[in-house]
Amino acid sequence: MRVLGVDPGLTRLGIAVVDGGVGRAVRAVAVDVIRTPAEDDLSVRLLKVSDAVEGWFDQHRPEVVAIERVFSQHNVRTAMGTAQAAGVVALAAARRGLPVMFHTPSEVKAAVTGSGRADKAQVTIMVTRLLGLSAAPKPADAADALALAICHLWRAPMRDRMAEAEARAAELAKKHRARLAAAARESRTVIK
């Protein structure tokens, strides 16, 4: 499965494509940072982000898009811009019929370092190691985009397995109820 991961932002948007292989193997296909000038109008910045992301879709043909879920940040204005950049990426994906998943920063950190409270340096170290890169990806937004794609590749099967397990449990419960009902009918027959 090929995942396009995005660490959203207006000033810097981390973007990466990662392929999942057998087991936990992951391979980096591309990684970069999309920048838009702060002096541009918001609508123009969003257009630049959108056009750049479309270019990545054309070039790398991902099967799924994973975006970091934005929470309120210290700066409300920055948080809004980040949310809007994320929205523009989600929109571009939806236009192509690509599924979009959001992962929280702590889910991403936990996926690649084992701790949801890991710092940026630790995330970068693990991303470099897991992907077998010769140098650490820079800036942090690029490393975050890679981490996000890895997080998606590793969480998706787990989610699928959980969904399967839930479906199996529901099926068993249904059979169990049917058996109980049959037993109740039988016992009533006997009592009659």
Next chain:
Amino acid sequence: MRVLGVDPGLTRLGIAVVDGGVGRAVRAVAVDVIRTPAEDDLSVRLLKVSDAVEGWFDQHRPEVVAIERVFSQHNVRTAMGTAQAAGVVALAAARRGLPVMFHTPSEVKAAVTGSGRADKAQVTIMVTRLLGLSAAPKPADAADALALAICHLWRAPMRDRMAEAEARAAELAKKHRARLAAAARESRTVIK
């Protein structure tokens, strides 16, 4: 000038087209609310908003788009969705080369009622009155979109006049500095 005003939101997005006439005259062309189902994925909801807004652009050919500026709301999740809906509208406008302006809720309220702290009922009353509508526009999001468009029509000339005044002041200051420099050169000549 024809303005498309948007009160952004994912669950309900107010949208209106208003024409500005001579002086303060304003005329409502169209008003509606775009809704997207809460059970849809975020990316699909954004796509629905985007497609609906594109339809309005095609049908009404606005010259400018005015969007309510989103601030943090009580609910961070709602604020993010609202910001993303606003971003998607701004993006659609930028794709067509339309200028996008943001106005704060208090600017909008002040424009149509005279007070930045007016309540929704007061805004609706004034919008109905200013546009000469036979009935109050409903829901509040629709009235807000109309108020936003009116706010833009009334603020834009004021901003242009201020920009002109500033340019004039800068020009005068430049001339003044040139005169001072010339005077300084003359006085030096005299002193020599």
